[in-house]
Amino acid sequence: MDQFVVDVTGLGIEVADTVTIFGDPATAVPSATDLAGAPGTIACEILTGIGTRMPRCHDQGDTNAD
Secondary structure: OOOOOOOOOOOOOOOOOOOOOOOOHHHOOOOHHHHHHOOOOOHHHHHHOOOOOOOOOOOOOOOOOO
16 A cells, blocks of 8 residues: 655645655755654665655756756
């Protein structure tokens, strides 16, 4: 069973919006290392604990910037 729950109450998130789960703490999106601190583990365990059925999207930023 795969489950991942994130409380987005009050953030204006709607169905089909893109949500960043692991990101740059400088932009207020905690990294996998930050998230690993809560349960007392390491980032590798956070990242490898996500099952293969979870789709992944890697955003490398705007490659069409002027």
